[in-house]
Amino acid sequence: MTELYQALAQGLLIGATYGLLALGMGLVYGVSGVVNFSHGDFISLGMFMCLALYSAFAMDPYVSIIITVPLMTAIGALVYIFLIRPMVGHQFLMVVQLTLGLSLVLQNGILMVFGGEPARTPSFVESKLIILGDVVLRVPHIVAFVVSFALAIGLYIMLRSTDFGRSIRAVHQNAHAAALMGINVGRVQVLTFALGIGILALAAALLLPGTPIQPTQGLRYTVITLLVVVLGGMTNFVGIMLGGLIIGIAEAFGTIYLDGPIGLLLPYIIFVAIMLFLPKGLTWSSAR
């Protein structure tokens, strides 16, 4: 029983951050039709930025976000304007190819600068634990859960009740009509992509404490994010957060209950099983 609670708690905590990662990707897909296959490498980039800031100034990852978030947001805007925008509206596969290329560039760029050894970035909360009955929770996971949910709620409110949020939804629902309203569709697309990358910088800091990082890890995050986005029905806000929790829990169960490779496969098996029965994902139409 203890193991069950432990797995559930751990999965929920990590799953919230997976949900947040996927919200960024879903938003971008919703307004530009772009699926960013370098998503995970941008998470890597955010993590290695934190590492660099720690090495240079002994800065805690939670503090370095004041630098990494604006920086990554700006990088996101530039990447969209100069690399992705010229491709959008042509071939979907061209954009996929481009972001895959970008993924390799980022990966090898990080490898060049930081080398291939797994590295760790300490944080003041890293080894702190909270014990609830028999369940042991790591403080960084709790921080990640709370911040991810707070951000998701913040994003939701932004989408629902600000002009910028309504513009994002309008572009998603009908870009032509949005332009006729006087919405600058190109600008909304750039800002959404930048926002998506900025969120990654935050998520990177949340995932970092206690986790060894290496340059090649990006693909793993990309795949997890894709699973969550697809599971959530691509653009469905609540569906995506739910998908994040499911994948997080599947991952925790896999590592706690099953040995070796089968355990690591569990999230994918559950994903395939859900998609077989709900090919449109966990849609939640009222929440769009």
Add this chain to the structure above:
Amino acid sequence: MLEIDNLVAGYGGVPVLRDINAKIAAGEIVGLLGANNAGKTTLINSLSGMVKPISGRILFLGEDISKLTPQARVELGIVQVPEGRLVFPEMSIRENLLLGGINAHARKHRPQQMEKVIGLFPRLGERLTQSAGSLSGGEQQMLAIGRGLMAEAKLLMLDEPSLGLSPLFVQYIFEIIDKLHADGLTILLVEQNLNLTLRHAERCYVLERGQVAVEGDAETVKNDPRTRSAYLGL
């Protein structure tokens, strides 16, 4: 108010419209007629800035707007109510109306403007929180027009407002159009329905294969044999 001067426009460098000349005076209601594929929608999309001109000019209130972005034109008050209505289906009526007034010029006056729109379409006011996708075709057309009015239109361009509506709704929508005109709004009415348009528009242009085939007041256009041939493609 609006002057189109030798406009050539199309897609990917291929002209759809050739040498269009037309004028709309302030307060006028002008019909733009023509068969399918005559270029009506391309023309109002050129006025909205969604289609870039190849040559020629568009003057609005004396200023050349042919290089302006769609956003800048909406801010000037050139507002299109698109064919097929294109309301945002997953948003409420209220959110659709708010989006109508999102341009920098209209944004400040949205509460007052929304009251006016609700006064004009009480039916929308009764269901502000209902999603636009759940409305009937006629109600969606009301919403699309209301959304256009939220932008503080000076020139309201209606693309096929009667399309797919029941006769009763068509009558209602055209009563609204007459009312807006009586209140002094300048209207460009794009329609396939010849007789309906001739009844409501003061002047008309008939497009045929991207060119103006006939122009003049309703009576002239009605009696011109070229109008009929433009429609039948003879």
